[in-house]
Amino acid sequence: MTDIIHFNQVGYRYPGGKDVLSDVTFSLGRGEMAFVTGSSGAGKTTLLRLVGLLCKPTRGQVMVDDVNLASLKNGDIAPFRQRIGMVFQNFNLLYDRTVFDNVALPLVIRGFAYSDVQRRVRAALDAVGLLNREKSSPLTLSGGEQQRVGIARAIVSKPALILADEPTGNLDPEMSKEVMKLFERFNQVGVSVLIATHALHLIVHMPHRIIHLDGGKITARRPRTPALSDLPPFPGEDSRGR
Amino acid sequence: MAAEESLQVQPLPLMQRLTQEHTRVFFFSLGKLGRNPVGTLLTALVIGVALALPAGMHVLTQNLSKISYSWQDSLQLSLFLKDSVSSERGAALAREIRGRPGVQATRYISREQSLAEFRSQSGFGDALDVLQDNPLPAVIAVTPERGRNKLQVEVLLGELTRLPEVDLAKLDQKWLERLYAILGIIDRAVFIVGLLLGIAVVVTVGNTIRLDIEARREEISVMKLIGAPDSFIRRPFLYTGFWYGLAGSVFALILVLAGTLALSGPSQTLASLYDSSFTLSGLSFGSSLLLLLTGIVLGWIGAWITVWRHLADIQPQ
Numbered sequence: 001m002t003d004i005i006h007f008n009q010v011g012y013r014y015p016g017g018k019d020v021l022s023d024v025t026f027s028l029g030r031g032e033m034a035f036v037t038g039s040s041g042a043g044k045t046t047l048l049r050l051v052g053l054l055c056k057p058t059r060g061q062v063m064v065d066d067v068n069l070a071s072l073k074n075g076d077i078a079p080f081r082q083r084i085g086m087v088f089q090n091f092n093l094l095y096d097r098t099v100f101d102n103v104a105l106p107l108v109i110r111g112f113a114y115s116d117v118q119r120r121v122r123a124a125l126d127a128v129g130l131l132n133r134e135k136s137s138p139l140t141l142s143g144g145e146q147q148r149v150g151i152a153r154a155i156v157s158k159p160a161l162i163l164a165d166e167p168t169g170n171l172d173p174e175m176s177k178e179v180m181k182l183f184e185r186f187n188q189v190g191v192s193v194l195i196a197t198h199a200l201h202l203i204v205h206m207p208h209r210i211i212h213l214d215g216g217k218i219t220a221r222r223p224r225t226p227a228l229s230d231l232p233p234f235p236g237e238d239s240r241g242r
Numbered sequence: 243m244a245a246e247e248s249l250q251v252q253p254l255p256l257m258q259r260l261t262q263e264h265t266r267v268f269f270f271s272l273g274k275l276g277r278n279p280v281g282t283l284l285t286a287l288v289i290g291v292a293l294a295l296p297a298g299m300h301v302l303t304q305n306l307s308k309i310s311y312s313w314q315d316s317l318q319l320s321l322f323l324k325d326s327v328s329s330e331r332g333a334a335l336a337r338e339i340r341g342r343p344g345v346q347a348t349r350y351i352s353r354e355q356s357l358a359e360f361r362s363q364s365g366f367g368d369a370l371d372v373l374q375d376n377p378l379p380a381v382i383a384v385t386p387e388r389g390r391n392k393l394q395v396e397v398l399l400g401e402l403t404r405l406p407e408v409d410l411a412k413l414d415q416k417w418l419e420r421l422y423a424i425l426g427i428i429d430r431a432v433f434i435v436g437l438l439l440g441i442a443v444v445v446t447v448g449n450t451i452r453l454d455i456e457a458r459r460e461e462i463s464v465m466k467l468i469g470a471p472d473s474f475i476r477r478p479f480l481y482t483g484f485w486y487g488l489a490g491s492v493f494a495l496i497l498v499l500a501g502t503l504a505l506s507g508p509s510q511t512l513a514s515l516y517d518s519s520f521t522l523s524g525l526s527f528g529s530s531l532l533l534l535l536t537g538i539v540l541g542w543i544g545a546w547i548t549v550w551r552h553l554a555d556i557q558p559q
Binding site: 052075082086088092094106108109153 | 253254258259262263266461463464465466467468469470471472474557558559
Protein backbone atom coordinates (compact mmCIF):
# COMPACT_ATOMS: atom_id res chain seq x y z
CA MET A 1 0.00 0.00 0.00
CA THR A 2 1.59 3.29 -1.07
CA ASP A 3 1.01 6.35 1.05
CA ILE A 4 -1.34 9.14 0.11
CA ILE A 5 -0.25 11.22 3.09
CA HIS A 6 3.19 11.21 4.62
CA PHE A 7 4.29 13.47 7.45
CA ASN A 8 8.01 13.49 8.20
CA GLN A 9 8.97 15.19 11.48
CA VAL A 10 6.46 17.91 10.88
CA GLY A 11 6.17 20.85 13.23
CA TYR A 12 3.90 23.85 13.22
CA ARG A 13 4.18 26.95 15.31
CA TYR A 14 1.85 29.92 15.29
CA PRO A 15 3.73 33.09 14.37
CA GLY A 16 5.34 34.22 17.62
CA GLY A 17 3.42 31.56 19.48
CA LYS A 18 3.80 28.08 20.86
CA ASP A 19 4.30 24.82 18.99
CA VAL A 20 0.98 23.30 17.91
CA LEU A 21 2.58 20.24 16.35
CA SER A 22 6.05 18.81 17.11
CA ASP A 23 7.93 16.11 15.23
CA VAL A 24 4.81 14.46 13.84
CA THR A 25 5.62 11.52 11.63
CA PHE A 26 2.92 9.30 10.22
CA SER A 27 1.53 7.98 6.95
CA LEU A 28 -1.90 7.23 5.56
CA GLY A 29 -1.97 4.54 2.93
CA ARG A 30 -3.98 4.79 -0.26
CA GLY A 31 -7.44 3.44 0.38
CA GLU A 32 -6.91 3.57 4.14
CA MET A 33 -9.20 5.15 6.70
CA ALA A 34 -7.80 6.53 9.93
CA PHE A 35 -8.79 8.74 12.80
CA VAL A 36 -6.83 11.52 14.48
CA THR A 37 -7.93 11.89 18.05
CA GLY A 38 -7.04 14.08 20.96
CA SER A 39 -8.49 16.70 23.23
CA SER A 40 -9.19 20.28 22.17
CA GLY A 41 -5.96 22.05 21.29
CA ALA A 42 -4.09 18.78 20.76
CA GLY A 43 -3.35 19.72 17.14
CA LYS A 44 -5.92 17.59 15.25
CA THR A 45 -7.31 20.45 13.21
CA THR A 46 -3.85 21.85 12.50
CA LEU A 47 -2.77 18.44 11.19
CA LEU A 48 -5.70 18.38 8.79
CA ARG A 49 -5.10 22.01 7.82
CA LEU A 50 -1.54 21.11 6.89
CA VAL A 51 -2.80 18.33 4.62
CA GLY A 52 -5.32 20.68 3.00
CA LEU A 53 -2.67 23.38 2.59
CA LEU A 54 -4.61 25.79 4.75
CA CYS A 55 -1.32 26.42 6.50
CA LYS A 56 2.27 25.42 5.88
CA PRO A 57 4.53 23.52 8.30
CA THR A 58 7.24 25.47 10.05
CA ARG A 59 9.36 22.29 10.13
CA GLY A 60 9.48 18.95 8.38
CA GLN A 61 7.91 17.73 5.18
CA VAL A 62 4.32 16.98 4.19
CA MET A 63 3.71 14.81 1.13
CA VAL A 64 0.17 14.39 -0.20
CA ASP A 65 -0.59 12.24 -3.23
CA ASP A 66 3.13 12.23 -4.11
CA VAL A 67 3.29 16.02 -3.98
CA ASN A 68 5.67 17.78 -1.60
CA LEU A 69 3.40 20.58 -0.42
CA ALA A 70 6.35 22.89 0.22
CA SER A 71 7.06 22.88 -3.52
CA LEU A 72 3.61 24.19 -4.47
CA LYS A 73 3.34 27.79 -5.59
CA ASN A 74 0.37 29.99 -4.71
CA GLY A 75 -1.25 29.31 -8.09
CA ASP A 76 -1.03 25.54 -7.50
CA ILE A 77 -2.92 25.58 -4.20
CA ALA A 78 -6.44 25.77 -5.65
CA PRO A 79 -5.91 22.89 -8.14
CA PHE A 80 -4.36 20.88 -5.30
CA ARG A 81 -7.39 21.43 -3.06
CA GLN A 82 -9.66 20.30 -5.89
CA ARG A 83 -8.08 16.87 -5.51
CA ILE A 84 -9.18 16.60 -1.87
CA GLY A 85 -12.66 16.33 -0.42
CA MET A 86 -13.06 18.31 2.80
CA VAL A 87 -15.81 17.96 5.39
CA PHE A 88 -16.17 20.39 8.28
CA GLN A 89 -17.78 20.45 11.68
CA ASN A 90 -19.81 23.54 10.83
CA PHE A 91 -20.71 22.15 7.36
CA ASN A 92 -19.51 25.28 5.49
CA LEU A 93 -22.47 25.28 3.11
CA LEU A 94 -23.66 28.23 1.05
CA TYR A 95 -27.07 29.02 2.46
CA ASP A 96 -28.26 31.21 -0.40
CA ARG A 97 -28.01 28.27 -2.80
CA THR A 98 -29.88 25.02 -3.11
CA VAL A 99 -28.57 21.66 -1.99
CA PHE A 100 -27.92 20.81 -5.64
CA ASP A 101 -25.90 23.99 -6.22
CA ASN A 102 -23.85 23.38 -3.08
CA VAL A 103 -22.91 19.89 -4.14
CA ALA A 104 -22.32 20.99 -7.74
CA LEU A 105 -19.83 23.71 -6.76
CA PRO A 106 -16.61 21.63 -6.95
CA LEU A 107 -17.60 20.41 -10.41
CA VAL A 108 -18.54 23.90 -11.60
CA ILE A 109 -15.17 25.15 -10.35
CA ARG A 110 -13.41 22.43 -12.30
CA GLY A 111 -15.40 23.20 -15.44
CA PHE A 112 -17.46 20.09 -16.03
CA ALA A 113 -20.25 20.12 -18.62
CA TYR A 114 -23.69 20.75 -17.11
CA SER A 115 -24.94 17.33 -18.14
CA ASP A 116 -22.06 15.67 -16.26
CA VAL A 117 -22.59 17.98 -13.29
CA GLN A 118 -26.24 17.00 -13.05
CA ARG A 119 -25.50 13.31 -13.29
CA ARG A 120 -22.71 13.34 -10.75
CA VAL A 121 -24.46 15.61 -8.27
CA ARG A 122 -27.50 13.34 -8.28
CA ALA A 123 -25.28 10.29 -7.83
CA ALA A 124 -23.56 11.96 -4.86
CA LEU A 125 -26.87 13.03 -3.30
CA ASP A 126 -28.21 9.52 -3.83
CA ALA A 127 -25.14 8.13 -2.07
CA VAL A 128 -25.86 10.23 1.04
CA GLY A 129 -29.64 9.66 0.85
CA LEU A 130 -30.64 13.21 -0.05
CA LEU A 131 -31.69 12.91 -3.68
CA ASN A 132 -35.20 14.07 -2.82
CA ARG A 133 -33.85 17.30 -1.26
CA GLU A 134 -31.80 18.60 -4.17
CA LYS A 135 -33.97 21.68 -4.64
CA SER A 136 -34.17 22.51 -0.93
CA SER A 137 -32.28 25.26 0.80
CA PRO A 138 -29.73 23.92 3.30
CA LEU A 139 -31.49 26.10 5.87
CA THR A 140 -34.47 23.75 5.77
CA LEU A 141 -32.35 20.69 6.56
CA SER A 142 -31.44 19.19 9.92
CA GLY A 143 -27.83 19.23 11.11
CA GLY A 144 -27.31 15.64 10.03
CA GLU A 145 -28.74 16.34 6.60
CA GLN A 146 -26.56 19.42 6.22
CA GLN A 147 -23.51 17.36 7.08
CA ARG A 148 -24.55 14.79 4.47
CA VAL A 149 -24.75 17.63 1.93
CA GLY A 150 -21.21 18.56 2.97
CA ILE A 151 -20.12 14.96 2.46
CA ALA A 152 -21.84 14.80 -0.94
CA ARG A 153 -19.95 17.95 -1.92
CA ALA A 154 -16.70 16.37 -0.75
CA ILE A 155 -17.18 13.17 -2.76
CA VAL A 156 -18.81 14.58 -5.90
CA SER A 157 -15.53 15.17 -7.69
CA LYS A 158 -14.36 11.67 -6.74
CA PRO A 159 -11.32 12.69 -4.72
CA ALA A 160 -8.67 10.16 -3.76
CA LEU A 161 -8.63 11.60 -0.24
CA ILE A 162 -11.32 12.90 2.12
CA LEU A 163 -10.38 15.01 5.13
CA ALA A 164 -13.03 15.48 7.79
CA ASP A 165 -12.56 17.78 10.75
CA GLU A 166 -14.90 16.89 13.61
CA PRO A 167 -17.64 15.89 11.16
CA THR A 168 -19.93 14.75 13.98
CA GLY A 169 -19.22 17.66 16.31
CA ASN A 170 -22.63 19.22 15.79
CA LEU A 171 -24.68 16.03 15.39
CA ASP A 172 -26.66 13.83 17.73
CA PRO A 173 -25.34 10.29 18.44
CA GLU A 174 -27.58 8.53 15.93
CA MET A 175 -26.75 10.92 13.14
CA SER A 176 -23.07 10.75 14.08
CA LYS A 177 -23.07 6.98 13.60
CA GLU A 178 -24.75 7.36 10.22
CA VAL A 179 -22.17 9.88 9.11
CA MET A 180 -19.31 7.62 10.18
CA LYS A 181 -20.91 4.76 8.26
CA LEU A 182 -21.02 6.97 5.19
CA PHE A 183 -17.29 7.58 5.46
CA GLU A 184 -16.72 3.85 5.78
CA ARG A 185 -18.78 3.24 2.65
CA PHE A 186 -16.64 5.64 0.65
CA ASN A 187 -13.52 4.09 2.09
CA GLN A 188 -14.72 0.66 0.99
CA VAL A 189 -14.68 1.83 -2.64
CA GLY A 190 -11.07 2.95 -2.35
CA VAL A 191 -11.20 6.53 -1.08
CA SER A 192 -8.63 7.36 1.59
CA VAL A 193 -10.26 9.01 4.62
CA LEU A 194 -8.64 10.90 7.48
CA ILE A 195 -11.00 12.05 10.20
CA ALA A 196 -10.16 14.27 13.14
CA THR A 197 -12.50 13.63 16.04
CA HIS A 198 -12.66 13.64 19.78
CA ALA A 199 -15.68 11.32 19.81
CA LEU A 200 -13.82 8.19 20.88
CA HIS A 201 -17.03 6.38 21.72
CA LEU A 202 -17.98 6.53 18.03
CA ILE A 203 -14.76 5.17 16.60
CA VAL A 204 -13.35 2.84 19.17
CA HIS A 205 -15.31 -0.09 17.78
CA MET A 206 -14.45 0.71 14.18
CA PRO A 207 -11.60 -1.32 12.69
CA HIS A 208 -9.46 1.63 11.63
CA ARG A 209 -6.18 3.05 12.68
CA ILE A 210 -6.19 5.73 15.36
CA ILE A 211 -3.48 8.34 15.76
CA HIS A 212 -3.70 10.07 19.09
CA LEU A 213 -2.30 13.55 19.58
CA ASP A 214 -1.54 15.20 22.86
CA GLY A 215 0.13 18.58 23.12
CA GLY A 216 0.99 18.48 19.44
CA LYS A 217 2.75 15.11 19.57
CA ILE A 218 1.64 11.64 18.62
CA THR A 219 1.38 9.86 21.94
CA ALA A 220 -0.43 6.67 20.92
CA ARG A 221 -1.34 4.70 17.82
CA ARG A 222 -3.81 1.90 17.39
CA PRO A 223 -3.26 -0.33 14.37
CA ARG A 224 -5.98 -1.27 11.94
CA THR A 225 -8.40 -4.10 12.80
CA PRO A 226 -7.20 -4.83 16.31
CA ALA A 227 -8.87 -7.11 18.73
CA LEU A 228 -10.38 -4.45 20.89
CA SER A 229 -10.27 -6.48 24.08
CA ASP A 230 -6.50 -6.87 23.73
CA LEU A 231 -5.92 -3.16 23.63
CA PRO A 232 -5.07 -1.13 26.67
CA PRO A 233 -7.49 1.70 27.36
CA PHE A 234 -6.89 4.58 25.01
CA PRO A 235 -5.89 7.92 26.50
CA GLY A 236 -9.10 9.69 27.44
CA GLU A 237 -11.12 6.50 26.92
CA ASP A 238 -13.00 4.83 29.74
CA SER A 239 -13.73 1.14 29.98
CA ARG A 240 -16.78 1.52 27.74
CA GLY A 241 -14.76 3.19 25.06
CA ARG A 242 -16.09 6.66 25.88
CA MET B 243 -18.07 6.09 -7.44
CA ALA B 244 -16.32 3.73 -9.80
CA ALA B 245 -12.82 4.77 -10.77
CA GLU B 246 -13.44 4.10 -14.47
CA GLU B 247 -16.25 6.67 -14.51
CA SER B 248 -13.87 9.38 -13.42
CA LEU B 249 -11.73 8.54 -16.42
CA GLN B 250 -14.68 8.94 -18.77
CA VAL B 251 -15.93 12.24 -17.35
CA GLN B 252 -13.38 15.00 -17.64
CA PRO B 253 -13.62 18.77 -17.38
CA LEU B 254 -14.43 20.49 -20.66
CA PRO B 255 -11.65 21.73 -22.95
CA LEU B 256 -10.41 25.19 -21.98
CA MET B 257 -12.33 27.30 -24.52
CA GLN B 258 -15.57 25.42 -23.93
CA ARG B 259 -15.06 25.65 -20.18
CA LEU B 260 -14.44 29.41 -20.34
CA THR B 261 -17.48 29.96 -22.57
CA GLN B 262 -19.69 27.95 -20.22
CA GLU B 263 -18.28 29.65 -17.14
CA HIS B 264 -18.56 33.19 -18.54
CA THR B 265 -22.12 32.53 -19.71
CA ARG B 266 -23.00 31.20 -16.26
CA VAL B 267 -21.45 34.15 -14.42
CA PHE B 268 -22.93 36.64 -16.91
CA PHE B 269 -26.46 35.60 -15.95
CA PHE B 270 -25.63 34.71 -12.34
CA SER B 271 -24.29 38.22 -11.62
CA LEU B 272 -27.23 39.82 -13.44
CA GLY B 273 -29.66 37.71 -11.41
CA LYS B 274 -27.90 38.65 -8.18
CA LEU B 275 -28.30 42.35 -8.97
CA GLY B 276 -31.89 41.75 -10.00
CA ARG B 277 -32.65 40.33 -6.57
CA ASN B 278 -31.75 43.71 -5.06
CA PRO B 279 -33.37 46.07 -7.58
CA VAL B 280 -33.56 49.19 -5.40
CA GLY B 281 -29.92 49.11 -4.35
CA THR B 282 -28.80 48.29 -7.87
CA LEU B 283 -30.85 51.10 -9.41
CA LEU B 284 -29.61 53.65 -6.89
CA THR B 285 -25.99 52.72 -7.52
CA ALA B 286 -26.55 52.79 -11.29
CA LEU B 287 -28.26 56.18 -10.95
CA VAL B 288 -25.29 57.64 -9.05
CA ILE B 289 -22.96 56.34 -11.76
CA GLY B 290 -25.35 57.66 -14.40
CA VAL B 291 -25.34 61.19 -12.96
CA ALA B 292 -21.54 61.09 -12.68
CA LEU B 293 -21.23 60.07 -16.34
CA ALA B 294 -24.01 62.37 -17.57
CA LEU B 295 -22.27 65.53 -16.38
CA PRO B 296 -19.16 65.29 -18.60
CA ALA B 297 -21.28 63.80 -21.40
CA GLY B 298 -23.67 66.77 -21.16
CA MET B 299 -20.76 69.21 -21.20
CA HIS B 300 -19.42 67.42 -24.25
CA VAL B 301 -22.79 67.94 -25.97
CA LEU B 302 -22.61 71.63 -25.04
CA THR B 303 -19.15 72.11 -26.56
CA GLN B 304 -20.18 70.18 -29.68
CA ASN B 305 -23.12 72.54 -30.17
CA LEU B 306 -21.01 75.63 -29.50
CA SER B 307 -18.48 74.37 -32.04
CA LYS B 308 -21.31 73.94 -34.50
CA ILE B 309 -22.40 77.53 -33.93
CA SER B 310 -18.87 78.87 -34.33
CA TYR B 311 -18.44 76.75 -37.45
CA SER B 312 -21.54 78.30 -39.01
CA TRP B 313 -20.25 81.75 -38.04
CA GLN B 314 -16.98 81.04 -39.79
CA ASP B 315 -18.63 82.06 -43.08
CA SER B 316 -18.45 85.63 -41.88
CA LEU B 317 -14.76 85.35 -40.97
CA GLN B 318 -12.74 87.72 -43.18
CA LEU B 319 -9.23 89.03 -43.63
CA SER B 320 -8.91 92.66 -44.57
CA LEU B 321 -5.84 93.61 -46.66
CA PHE B 322 -5.28 97.38 -46.68
CA LEU B 323 -3.32 98.23 -49.83
CA LYS B 324 -0.64 100.89 -50.13
CA ASP B 325 -1.79 104.18 -51.69
CA SER B 326 0.65 103.62 -54.55
CA VAL B 327 -1.24 100.52 -55.76
CA SER B 328 -3.47 101.32 -58.71
CA SER B 329 -7.09 100.17 -58.94
CA GLU B 330 -6.22 97.79 -61.79
CA ARG B 331 -3.38 96.24 -59.83
CA GLY B 332 -5.59 96.02 -56.76
CA ALA B 333 -8.30 94.18 -58.71
CA ALA B 334 -5.70 91.89 -60.30
CA LEU B 335 -4.18 91.15 -56.88
CA ALA B 336 -7.64 90.19 -55.56
CA ARG B 337 -7.96 87.68 -58.42
CA GLU B 338 -4.46 86.30 -57.68
CA ILE B 339 -5.26 85.85 -54.03
CA ARG B 340 -8.51 84.04 -54.87
CA GLY B 341 -6.39 81.46 -56.70
CA ARG B 342 -4.38 80.66 -53.58
CA PRO B 343 -5.10 77.48 -51.60
CA GLY B 344 -7.25 78.08 -48.52
CA VAL B 345 -9.02 81.10 -50.02
CA GLN B 346 -12.71 80.83 -50.81
CA ALA B 347 -13.44 84.34 -52.12
CA THR B 348 -12.00 87.84 -52.45
CA ARG B 349 -13.58 91.21 -52.98
CA TYR B 350 -11.67 94.28 -54.10
CA ILE B 351 -12.93 97.57 -52.66
CA SER B 352 -11.32 100.59 -54.31
CA ARG B 353 -10.49 103.79 -52.40
CA GLU B 354 -13.52 105.47 -53.98
CA GLN B 355 -15.85 102.60 -53.02
CA SER B 356 -14.46 102.71 -49.49
CA LEU B 357 -15.15 106.41 -49.24
CA ALA B 358 -18.66 106.02 -50.65
CA GLU B 359 -19.43 103.21 -48.20
CA PHE B 360 -18.05 105.19 -45.30
CA ARG B 361 -19.99 108.27 -46.36
CA SER B 362 -23.28 106.37 -46.52
CA GLN B 363 -22.82 104.27 -43.38
CA SER B 364 -20.86 106.43 -40.92
CA GLY B 365 -23.04 109.55 -40.79
CA PHE B 366 -19.94 111.74 -41.16
CA GLY B 367 -20.61 112.57 -44.82
CA ASP B 368 -20.46 116.33 -44.35
CA ALA B 369 -17.24 116.14 -42.37
CA LEU B 370 -15.59 114.21 -45.22
CA ASP B 371 -16.24 117.13 -47.56
CA VAL B 372 -13.77 119.17 -45.49
CA LEU B 373 -10.94 116.74 -46.34
CA GLN B 374 -8.98 117.51 -49.49
CA ASP B 375 -7.85 113.91 -50.11
CA ASN B 376 -9.51 110.54 -49.73
CA PRO B 377 -7.90 109.20 -46.54
CA LEU B 378 -9.24 105.66 -46.96
CA PRO B 379 -7.09 102.91 -48.51
CA ALA B 380 -8.21 100.33 -51.04
CA VAL B 381 -9.07 97.04 -49.38
CA ILE B 382 -9.17 93.40 -50.46
CA ALA B 383 -11.61 91.39 -48.31
CA VAL B 384 -10.47 87.77 -48.22
CA THR B 385 -12.84 84.96 -47.09
CA PRO B 386 -10.89 81.84 -46.04
CA GLU B 387 -12.10 78.42 -47.12
CA ARG B 388 -14.80 76.94 -44.88
CA GLY B 389 -13.46 74.61 -42.22
CA ARG B 390 -10.03 76.25 -41.93
CA ASN B 391 -8.95 76.40 -38.32
CA LYS B 392 -7.56 79.44 -36.58
CA LEU B 393 -3.94 78.43 -37.08
CA GLN B 394 -4.41 77.90 -40.81
CA VAL B 395 -6.13 81.27 -41.13
CA GLU B 396 -3.27 82.92 -39.26
CA VAL B 397 -0.71 81.32 -41.59
CA LEU B 398 -2.67 82.69 -44.55
CA LEU B 399 -2.77 86.10 -42.88
CA GLY B 400 1.03 86.01 -42.45
CA GLU B 401 1.56 85.13 -46.13
CA LEU B 402 -0.73 87.90 -47.32
CA THR B 403 0.90 90.43 -44.98
CA ARG B 404 4.20 89.86 -46.76
CA LEU B 405 2.81 90.83 -50.18
CA PRO B 406 4.53 94.07 -51.36
CA GLU B 407 1.21 95.74 -52.21
CA VAL B 408 -0.20 95.16 -48.74
CA ASP B 409 0.29 97.91 -46.16
CA LEU B 410 -1.61 96.23 -43.31
CA ALA B 411 -3.48 92.96 -42.93
CA LYS B 412 -6.05 92.37 -40.26
CA LEU B 413 -8.11 89.40 -39.16
CA ASP B 414 -11.64 90.52 -38.51
CA GLN B 415 -13.90 89.30 -35.80
CA LYS B 416 -11.55 88.83 -32.88
CA TRP B 417 -14.60 87.73 -31.03
CA LEU B 418 -14.42 84.41 -32.88
CA GLU B 419 -10.95 83.90 -31.47
CA ARG B 420 -12.34 84.60 -28.05
CA LEU B 421 -15.09 82.07 -28.65
CA TYR B 422 -12.48 79.51 -29.68
CA ALA B 423 -10.55 80.31 -26.50
CA ILE B 424 -13.68 79.85 -24.40
CA LEU B 425 -14.40 76.56 -26.19
CA GLY B 426 -10.84 75.51 -25.43
CA ILE B 427 -11.38 76.22 -21.74
CA ILE B 428 -14.69 74.33 -21.74
CA ASP B 429 -13.04 71.42 -23.55
CA ARG B 430 -10.35 71.29 -20.88
CA ALA B 431 -12.98 71.62 -18.15
CA VAL B 432 -14.90 68.70 -19.68
CA PHE B 433 -11.72 66.66 -19.58
CA ILE B 434 -10.98 67.52 -15.94
CA VAL B 435 -14.59 67.04 -14.82
CA GLY B 436 -14.73 63.80 -16.80
CA LEU B 437 -11.54 62.57 -15.17
CA LEU B 438 -12.75 63.43 -11.67
CA LEU B 439 -16.17 61.93 -12.19
CA GLY B 440 -14.55 58.89 -13.81
CA ILE B 441 -12.62 58.41 -10.57
CA ALA B 442 -15.91 58.89 -8.70
CA VAL B 443 -17.47 56.09 -10.77
CA VAL B 444 -14.52 53.79 -10.05
CA VAL B 445 -14.78 54.57 -6.32
CA THR B 446 -18.58 54.14 -6.30
CA VAL B 447 -18.42 50.75 -8.02
CA GLY B 448 -15.41 49.75 -5.93
CA ASN B 449 -17.16 50.60 -2.68
CA THR B 450 -20.31 48.73 -3.70
CA ILE B 451 -18.25 45.68 -4.64
CA ARG B 452 -16.29 45.96 -1.38
CA LEU B 453 -19.54 45.77 0.59
CA ASP B 454 -20.58 42.81 -1.55
CA ILE B 455 -17.27 41.07 -0.83
CA GLU B 456 -17.68 41.71 2.90
CA ALA B 457 -21.21 40.30 2.78
CA ARG B 458 -19.93 37.22 0.97
CA ARG B 459 -16.74 36.74 3.00
CA GLU B 460 -17.88 33.36 4.30
CA GLU B 461 -18.92 32.19 0.85
CA ILE B 462 -15.53 33.20 -0.57
CA SER B 463 -13.78 31.38 2.24
CA VAL B 464 -15.78 28.22 1.53
CA MET B 465 -15.02 28.47 -2.16
CA LYS B 466 -11.30 28.75 -1.46
CA LEU B 467 -11.57 25.74 0.85
CA ILE B 468 -12.96 23.55 -1.89
CA GLY B 469 -10.38 24.65 -4.40
CA ALA B 470 -11.83 27.61 -6.27
CA PRO B 471 -9.02 29.59 -7.93
CA ASP B 472 -8.98 33.37 -7.52
CA SER B 473 -10.10 33.83 -11.15
CA PHE B 474 -13.27 31.83 -10.41
CA ILE B 475 -14.04 33.87 -7.27
CA ARG B 476 -13.14 37.17 -8.93
CA ARG B 477 -15.31 36.66 -12.02
CA PRO B 478 -18.80 37.36 -10.57
CA PHE B 479 -17.54 40.59 -9.00
CA LEU B 480 -16.00 41.74 -12.26
CA TYR B 481 -19.27 41.04 -14.06
CA THR B 482 -21.09 42.96 -11.33
CA GLY B 483 -18.82 45.93 -12.07
CA PHE B 484 -19.60 45.46 -15.76
CA TRP B 485 -23.35 45.54 -15.11
CA TYR B 486 -23.10 48.60 -12.86
CA GLY B 487 -21.05 50.42 -15.50
CA LEU B 488 -23.45 49.45 -18.28
CA ALA B 489 -26.55 50.40 -16.30
CA GLY B 490 -24.92 53.67 -15.21
CA SER B 491 -23.98 54.65 -18.75
CA VAL B 492 -27.48 53.79 -20.00
CA PHE B 493 -28.84 56.12 -17.29
CA ALA B 494 -26.33 58.77 -18.40
CA LEU B 495 -27.50 58.42 -22.01
CA ILE B 496 -31.12 58.83 -20.91
CA LEU B 497 -30.25 61.90 -18.80
CA VAL B 498 -28.31 63.56 -21.64
CA LEU B 499 -31.10 62.77 -24.10
CA ALA B 500 -33.70 64.20 -21.72
CA GLY B 501 -31.58 67.31 -21.21
CA THR B 502 -31.12 67.79 -24.95
CA LEU B 503 -34.84 67.41 -25.57
CA ALA B 504 -35.67 69.84 -22.77
CA LEU B 505 -33.30 72.49 -24.17
CA SER B 506 -33.98 72.03 -27.88
CA GLY B 507 -37.20 74.12 -27.83
CA PRO B 508 -35.77 77.18 -26.05
CA SER B 509 -32.54 77.02 -28.09
CA GLN B 510 -34.53 76.98 -31.35
CA THR B 511 -36.50 79.98 -30.17
CA LEU B 512 -33.26 81.81 -29.38
CA ALA B 513 -31.75 80.84 -32.75
CA SER B 514 -34.82 82.07 -34.63
CA LEU B 515 -34.36 85.49 -32.99
CA TYR B 516 -30.95 85.64 -34.73
CA ASP B 517 -32.41 84.35 -38.04
CA SER B 518 -30.50 81.12 -37.55
CA SER B 519 -31.69 77.63 -38.41
CA PHE B 520 -29.53 76.20 -35.62
CA THR B 521 -30.90 73.11 -33.88
CA LEU B 522 -29.47 71.56 -30.72
CA SER B 523 -27.79 68.18 -31.34
CA GLY B 524 -27.56 65.39 -28.82
CA LEU B 525 -24.87 62.72 -28.50
CA SER B 526 -23.89 61.15 -31.82
CA PHE B 527 -24.05 57.38 -32.27
CA GLY B 528 -20.26 57.17 -31.89
CA SER B 529 -20.25 59.30 -28.73
CA SER B 530 -23.11 57.25 -27.27
CA LEU B 531 -21.16 54.08 -27.93
CA LEU B 532 -18.08 55.64 -26.34
CA LEU B 533 -20.13 56.62 -23.28
CA LEU B 534 -21.41 53.03 -22.90
CA LEU B 535 -17.90 51.68 -23.29
CA THR B 536 -16.49 54.20 -20.82
CA GLY B 537 -19.12 53.25 -18.22
CA ILE B 538 -18.41 49.55 -18.66
CA VAL B 539 -14.64 49.99 -18.49
CA LEU B 540 -14.85 52.24 -15.40
CA GLY B 541 -17.20 49.78 -13.68
CA TRP B 542 -14.89 46.91 -14.50
CA ILE B 543 -11.81 48.80 -13.29
CA GLY B 544 -13.56 49.72 -10.01
CA ALA B 545 -14.50 46.09 -9.46
CA TRP B 546 -11.07 44.79 -10.42
CA ILE B 547 -9.15 47.11 -8.09
CA THR B 548 -11.45 46.26 -5.18
CA VAL B 549 -11.40 42.51 -5.77
CA TRP B 550 -7.63 42.57 -6.20
CA ARG B 551 -7.23 44.45 -2.91
CA HIS B 552 -9.69 42.47 -0.79
CA LEU B 553 -9.69 38.92 -2.12
CA ALA B 554 -6.21 38.10 -0.82
CA ASP B 555 -7.31 39.16 2.68
CA ILE B 556 -9.86 36.36 2.81
CA GLN B 557 -8.21 33.09 3.69
CA PRO B 558 -10.10 29.90 4.52
CA GLN B 559 -10.07 28.97 8.21
